[in-house]
Amino acid sequence: MSKDPVSATLAYHELTKHRLPNRYARSLGYLDWDNQPNPFRLYEGSERDVLARDDERVGPTLDEAYDPARISAHPLDAAGVARLLYDAMALSAWKEVAGKRWSLRCNPSSGNLHPTEAYVVGEVAGLGDGPRLWHYTPLLHALERRAAVDAGLWDALRGQGEGVIIGLSSIPWRESWKYGERAFRYCQHDVGHALAALALAAAALGWHTRMLPSLDDAAVARLLGLAKIEGPEPEHPDLALFVGPRLPSHAPVVPESLALGLSGVANRLSQSHEPWPVIEHVAGACRRVGAVTFDEPSPDALPEPPPSGSNAAAHHLFRTRRSAVAMDGVTGLSRASFLAMLSRTLARPGHAPFSSLLGRPRVHLLLFVHRVEGLEPGLYLLLRDPSVREAVAASMHEGFGWEPVETGALALPLWCLERADTRQAAGLVSCHQSIAADGAFAVAMLAELGPALADHGAWMYRHLHWEAGAIGQVLYLEAEAAGRRATGIGCFFDDGVHEIIGVGDHSLDTIYHFTIGGAVDDPRLRTVDAYEHLAP
Missing domain, CATH: 3.40.109.10 (NADH Oxidase)
Incomplete structure (x- = not known):
């Protein structure tokens, strides 16, 4: 190397x-x-x-x-x-x-x-x-x-x-x-x-x-x-x-x-x-040597989503979060729940967890929408920092529609790139895994890899993946609160995603995939209390 x-x-x-x-x-x-x-x-x-x-x-x-x-x-x-x-x-x-x-x-x-x-x-x-x-x-x-x-x-x-x-x-x-x-x-x-x-x-x-x-x-x-x-x-x-x-x-x-x-x-x-x-x-x-500082504007804080209606204590959700091993291919998600989940992935001053990260958001969500009520299936994009829209659009396929999605008071920076049945594509680029096609929606997290490393050094490679992991944790918990399950997907065909969006350089790289939907449980598995082994 x-x-x-x-x-x-x-x-x-x-x-x-x-x-x-x-x-x-x-x-x-x-x-x-x-x-x-x-x-x-x-x-x-x-x-x-x-x-x-x-x-x-x-x-x-x-x-x-x-x-x-x-x-x-x-x-x-x-x-x-x-x-x-x-x-x-x-x-x-x-x-x-x-x-x-x-x-x-x-x-x-x-x-x-x-x-x-x-x-x-x-x-x-x-x-x-x-x-x-x-x-x-x-x-x-x-x-x-x-x-x-x-x-x-x-x-x-x-x-x-x-x-x-x-x-x-x-x-x-x-x-x-x-x-x-x-x-x-x-x-x-x-x-x-x-x-x-x-x-x-x-x-x-x-x-x-x-x-x-x-x-x-x-x-x-x-x-x-x-x-x-x-x-x-x-x-x-x-x-x-x-x-x-x-x-x-x-x-x-x-x-x-x-x-x-x-x-x-x-x-x-x-x-x-x-x-x-x-x-x-x-x-x-990627070793970080010396203190780092960030002198860059953060995106404007957008309104928070309305209360989800879930009365479950956060403590309970933290401890009952699970990763789905399969999705049922049937269960969908309401439009309101979908938009609220996306809203929670945006950085807001003082809010956990993204206020703990450094600099502006540099990881965006390419969404394969399969089963969201009131939203046509297709390829969508949530820009977690909308100031990069012009640069992102210039790097992608010219034929994308970039149709703004009506999100009401949430004012999300969300666009429909293309209406289509994306189930086969989502499963294909996630290493042929049907779990990416059988949920309500799947995500490919797109990082500004080349620009981030050029601006701040190689250690940002780690930070971009931390940012993606933090987004994944929010999606896990939001899925639990909505009565659904989620799974992070680390196996994906990187350039298969890049071909879908038309990016041929490191301006955007997919670094983590995710899926949310109705989980299929394995009836053979028995659940045991976390600390049963410490019981007297």
Whole structure:
């Protein structure tokens, strides 16, 4: 790969495209079950703070939880941190069939492989004396004490803020075990899902969430105790979020000399490994070095959708979200529900989860509409930043109609490009998967890949995928609230989508697919309580 980071990143993107009719990015080609990675990171020898589990179905609705300013802030204490992690990163259930069992989590993951790890830094009432670094283990719903943090350092990090720092990292081996070279993309999707899950769970507590752009990858690694990225199971730093009742007004800095006195040894996830050097190469090319700033206008905030009518507590939806494995090909969606879902994917100041991302929206939704009442089937486009309409239209097929869709008071930047039966096309470009054709609608998320990397550097490749994952998390929860199910689709024929819209360069690249509809449940599966294994 090229030594230039942007060129190297684009080369990786090209290398890992799935291509029609049936050529897929390199992987092992089979599942090496003997070396399936352990989905749970544990630090053996670390003391653990066991967190409370609260399954009460009360609290703000999902509509209310998008705006933390509407909700009275929960105190920053052990109960609040426990609730945050329980709603965002914890186990949500176990599934059983034919003597086999596997866990599900509140934050979804490609292939249910879960490369994302979470860490907590701060001082929390009820969790020991003084500030600490903890690792969160969803298996036990507990915080593992990794290190004490100097009180002066913590004061400097939080400034006038009240909250904790949540750090996210990725272990690519968990994904590459199955998906090979394309796994780096999926790790980034999963970070986006986790970021959105945390931001929304925090908002339901009346807490705010902000990414800390002053902390680059090396600073995040130092703060999380991940300074040595080596071996067959490297853990890459992704980002740091400040989460709590009051955000800091300054730009925190982690001293380059920081060396925490760490306790505990990370468990080994597999006995043997298949190396995928291209993943480490692109991770190096996408490394963020130094603080970043964005000086660009955000889109005008559009009106919020009216209340959905769902009285379900957001806490309940966070924990009962599931990924559909098949759609029934019959169940549709009302026009009002469809437009409300799209409205919730737009960024609004102070609203979770998109206020936690950096810069303006750069991921847009190409919609394959199949079964939406009052809306003709066809190909539609939601521009999450309508200021790019002229540039986007110039890059697409000249024959598209660009007919504005009447959305009433929502005033959505939504256009009908072409009326057509798009079911076959949606299934085809999503790796021949009928689930993309059998829902109410399917989505191809189009990222301004080339322009974003040119403007801000190769690390934006990761951020674009985080943005797509965050959109996916909103769609998951909106589907649940509407009585439907959703599924993220990481397998798609990249250039098959580009041919449909007529884009031949990196001005727009599809980076994530999604589908929403009526799920078909497998009656053979038995659902088991998430923490039955901890029962006395």
